[in-house]
Amino acid sequence: MDVKLSDLRHRDVLDISSATTVGRVQGLVIDFTEQQVSALTIDKASIEASVLPWDQVKSVGPDAVTVDGSTGLRAPSGPAEERVGAKTDEPIGKRVLTEFGDQIGTVDDVVIDDRSGTFRGLIVDGRPLDAQLVMGIGDHAAVVRQPPS
Amino acid sequence: MTSRPASDGELDAPTDLSPPPDARSQGGGPAPGPDPVEAATVPEGHRLVRASGLTGLDVVTLEGNRAVEVKDVVFDKAAGTLTGFTLRKPGLLGGPQKSVLPVSGVQAVGRDAVMIPSHAVLAGPEELVGSGDNIIGDRVITDDGTELGIVVDVIASVHDGVADVIGFEITASANADPDGGLLLVPMPAAHSMSGEAVVVPARVREHLSRDLDGLQASVRMFRTQQDEA
Numbered sequence: 001m002d003v004k005l006s007d008l009r010h011r012d013v014l015d016i017s018s019a020t021t022v023g024r025v026q027g028l029v030i031d032f033t034e035q036q037v038s039a040l041t042i043d044k045a046s047i048e049a050s051v052l053p054w055d056q057v058k059s060v061g062p063d064a065v066t067v068d069g070s071t072g073l074r075a076p077s078g079p080a081e082e083r084v085g086a087k088t089d090e091p092i093g094k095r096v097l098t099e100f101g102d103q104i105g106t107v108d109d110v111v112i113d114d115r116s117g118t119f120r121g122l123i124v125d126g127r128p129l130d131a132q133l134v135m136g137i138g139d140h141a142a143v144v145r146q147p148p149s
Numbered sequence: 150m151t152s153r154p155a156s157d158g159e160l161d162a163p164t165d166l167s168p169p170p171d172a173r174s175q176g177g178g179p180a181p182g183p184d185p186v187e188a189a190t191v192p193e194g195h196r197l198v199r200a201s202g203l204t205g206l207d208v209v210t211l212e213g214n215r216a217v218e219v220k221d222v223v224f225d226k227a228a229g230t231l232t233g234f235t236l237r238k239p240g241l242l243g244g245p246q247k248s249v250l251p252v253s254g255v256q257a258v259g260r261d262a263v264m265i266p267s268h269a270v271l272a273g274p275e276e277l278v279g280s281g282d283n284i285i286g287d288r289v290i291t292d293d294g295t296e297l298g299i300v301v302d303v304i305a306s307v308h309d310g311v312a313d314v315i316g317f318e319i320t321a322s323a324n325a326d327p328d329g330g331l332l333l334v335p336m337p338a339a340h341s342m343s344g345e346a347v348v349v350p351a352r353v354r355e356h357l358s359r360d361l362d363g364l365q366a367s368v369r370m371f372r373t374q375q376d377e378a
Contacts, residue, residue, distance in 0.1 A: 032212075094213075095261075097209060097213075097259070097261060097262050097264070098259065099211060099256065099257060099264055100257040100259045100264065100308075101206075101209070101257045101258055101259020101260065101261055101262040101263060101264045102259040102260045102261055102262075103259075103260070103261040103262070135211050135212070135213075136210075136211060136212035136213045137212075137213050138209075138210060138212045138213025138214035138215070139213070139214050139215065140207065140209055140213055140214055140215030141207075141209055141213045141215070141262070142213055143209065143210075143211050143212065143213045143264070
């Protein structure tokens, strides 16, 4: 089922093996080449346990994201993860530029599939924009291929 | 004139129906074929830009990261081409930036940003031939000795690592237009430029226009005519 980042954010991350909350969902790390969420980032957690790789997620439920044991949580690794949590990393509100340098709107939300972690696309000015068109989201903008008119 | 930008092949051969091969077709979908002559002049997805309007544009990678913004446009007068951009750090207090952006590294120039594949295309200042925007203020004079006006801006098309100077915006002399004001002069394929003047064929006078659409049409007409001459 499609889930929006804005709905996913702040959802508790629950370790079902200890029945304790390890943190809350803060953001997404997306591999735009694979169109796949590679990790969730966690706030209210130590930096050493602020990244939850997608393959460690047991389930994305309506009230909590569950993990089975907290050993899968780890420190950020690589530029994409290291900038997560920085102000410039927030995708919502970023401008959307075409590959030709024209702004076509701003990012309202990011949509993923809550089972597979597939990146489904963006909501841009209230309209869905398919993941196939998204080239990347950086510190400044989301860059997209020219949508068919 | 020994070196012409590669894009002039497109401009000088408006009968070539095949669109230039480039990355634009990737996400394009089945867009209706544009008027071939139109496509030969300024391919779909690209537009004419005023050089003055580029200052302050963000330079953004295709991954969405920004490092710099455009400070100035650099021309090579001898070749009649736009060679690249000097850069500054973003923001009003943005300091100078040593690296430059050669045109060869530009993917596209849009309304809102200059797109580059990655930061790797930024180069040392020695990579840019030419200097500043010093075409501004030059006189535009025909080869029969009529001064058309003074250059206030340069109109160019920049995309896929190729820049083509399409024409100039001038403050019209009384000879060019008794009403004065701003006029757009198409850039002939053959021309000469120096530090003080741009010399254009007399026939350019019949192809002056007041807006970019008009300039586009003029360039097309003028360059076609020139081919036939």
